[in-house]
Structure formats: structure tokens, C-alpha cells
Amino acid sequence: MAEPSTTDAPLIARALLTDDRHAFAELVKRHQSSVRACLRKLTAGNHALADDLAQETFILAWRNLASFRQEARFSTWLYRIATNCWLAHNRKRREELLGDRVDTLAEDDDTMPHIDDMQSDHARGTTLRVDLERAMAALSEAERAAIVQCYHNDLTHEEAAYVLDCPIGTVKTHVLRGKQKLKAALSAYAR
Amino acid sequence: MNNAHDDPNAPSSTADAWLEDLMAADAAAQRDAYIDDAGFTARVVEALPAPAALPAWRKPIVAALWAAAAVALALAMPSLVADVMREAHRLLSAQPFSLAGVGIVLAALVALAWGAAAWSLDERG
Numbered sequence: 001m002a003e004p005s006t007t008d009a010p011l012i013a014r015a016l017l018t019d020d021r022h023a024f025a026e027l028v029k030r031h032q033s034s035v036r037a038c039l040r041k042l043t044a045g046n047h048a049l050a051d052d053l054a055q056e057t058f059i060l061a062w063r064n065l066a067s068f069r070q071e072a073r074f075s076t077w078l079y080r081i082a083t084n085c086w087l088a089h090n091r092k093r094r095e096e097l098l099g100d101r102v103d104t105l106a107e108d109d110d111t112m113p114h115i116d117d118m119q120s121d122h123a124r125g126t127t128l129r130v131d132l133e134r135a136m137a138a139l140s141e142a143e144r145a146a147i148v149q150c151y152h153n154d155l156t157h158e159e160a161a162y163v164l165d166c167p168i169g170t171v172k173t174h175v176l177r178g179k180q181k182l183k184a185a186l187s188a189y190a191r
Numbered sequence: 192m193n194n195a196h197d198d199p200n201a202p203s204s205t206a207d208a209w210l211e212d213l214m215a216a217d218a219a220a221q222r223d224a225y226i227d228d229a230g231f232t233a234r235v236v237e238a239l240p241a242p243a244a245l246p247a248w249r250k251p252i253v254a255a256l257w258a259a260a261a262v263a264l265a266l267a268m269p270s271l272v273a274d275v276m277r278e279a280h281r282l283l284s285a286q287p288f289s290l291a292g293v294g295i296v297l298a299a300l301v302a303l304a305w306g307a308a309a310w311s312l313d314e315r316g
Contacts, residue, residue: 013308025236032235033226041221051231058235070311132217151218183210190209 008074016065024065028058031075034153035082041148042086044137053089057082072162079153080163083145090141128189135185143178146171 008030014023035057039050060081061068068077136144142164149160150171161168183190265272 009309013305017305017308019242021236021239024239025232028232028235029228032228032231034222036226036231037221037224054231055235055238059238059240062239128213129217129220132213147214151214152221154218154222179207179210179214182214183207186210186213189213 012065012068012074015062024062027074031078032058034075035078038079038148038153039082039086041136041152042083042144044144045133049089053082053085056085060085072159076155076159076163079149079155080165083149083163087141087145131186131189132182135182138185139178139181140174143174143181146174147178147182150175 008027011023011027014020015027032054036050036054039053039057040047043050043053057078061078064081068074072080136147139147145164146160149155149163150157153160153163155163157168157171160171164171
């Protein structure tokens, strides 16, 4: 992944003080890969949805740039917005589904496979990564978000708590429960 | 950095090391796989809300209102305005101002403002 060569602060200042869209475009270029990758994980590999949410994330970041404080890194702030976009999307989708058919609402994500499907796919010899992705999709929103922030985005528990807007202890609990579910789903890979 | 999955207090056992390795490898693969921009940034910039455009009549109207307020003040309190103007002239004429000096002070103020803004927005770490 391309790391920014210089700090983001001058670009943020230019975007904020002079409404400089070129400076903001440079920020988007720097962070688009990590934000899109994070959302691809959260959406269980739905690239189109992840890119739509990533676009929404950056537009929200532009609108709320004045509220960005140095309490977190800019990238962490973006992860927070991205996670909120994803949660809002899921909430909206749930409401739509509830309006249509309450009885068929088994899970909160249309990309979420059933364990049986996972096992049958595994039997057909799908790759470890695909299995992991599907096992991740079977986690609850909170567990998946906590694992993505702590493992894939390489955040500390404190930073993950900031992104998820919850106490550190809650993050740890979600990570632990998520790992237990992953362990059960991926037990075939245990050595 | 003390990452969450490196936390020695994390409730995991050595029996789960395979899962840790699996997740760490997947996370590392994700971090190493740079997603090509492929027009993403251009789409974002295009979708940004248009800058708030002030109506064209706003500036002249504001200037006219200030001028009217100044005239009203001068008419209402002519002696006070005259005193203020006289005192201001006395103060300014006593100072050795030069165009270059004023320019340097303005440039320093602008640099200070930008520096303060950049510093306040500087990222942690």
C-alpha cells in the first residue's frame, strides 16, 4: 500500500481554509485504497457496494472537514466515517426488508452466506481466503467491524473504540466473540 | 505500535495460533494489495457539493449598508467622529510607517495564521 510521503495536515488546511478541491483530491488519492479495502471487508467482498460507500465516506469527510480534530489520525477518522456509512446502509436495508417481508429476514446482509453453504463450498475445495471471507460475513455487524478495525486496519483497541464509538472493553468482547465464531467456522484449517 | 491483535492481554490461547496466523496473513495480504484508483478520485471530486455561491448583489448591498451606517453616525455625532478622525490622524502621522514595513508585517501575520492552522491540524504521531 502506498504510504503518504508527507503529512496530511497541509492538505487538510488547504482544503479547509481555501476550499481547495485539488488538495482534497490528493487526500482521497492517498486514502482511497485503505478505505475501499476496509469497506470491502465490511461488506463481505461486495466491491460495488464498498465503492459506493467509500464515495459517500469521502463526500461526508469533505462536508465535515471542519469537525476533524487531532484526536485521531486522518485515516482513523475516515475509517470511522466509513464504518458509520456501512452501518447506516445496513440499517436502511433492514428497514426496507422489514417493510417487505418480516418473516424472511433471517440475517442483516444479503451477502451473508449460511454455514451450510460455507461448508459445502469448502468441500468443493474453495480457497482459504474465500472461506475466511465467508466466515467473516457470518459474524454480527459489531463483531465483523471490530475484527476489521483491529486486524485489517491494524488499529489499536483504543483506536478501534474511537472508530466504533464504543468502550475499549466492548471492542475486546466483540473481537473475542468474533474469533470464536471464526474458529468454529474454519476449524478445518486448525493444525 | 501496540496493535490490538498483539495485545498480550488479549484472551487467546496458543491453541488458537493457527487462527491468529490465518487472520494476520489475510490482513497483511489486504494491506499489501493496493487498490488502483481507476477514476475513483475523479468520481468523488465530481460528486462533491458545489461551493456555496453568494448572490452577486450581496457585496454592493453590504458595502452600501456600511456606508449608510457611517454617514448616519457622522450626522448623529459629528463632534465625536471629528475627534476620532483627528486623533487617528495625529497617531498615524507620528509613526514612521513605510509601505515595505506594512507589507512585512502583513506577510508575517499571514504566515503565522497558516502555520497555526497547519500545526493545529497536524496528525497525531
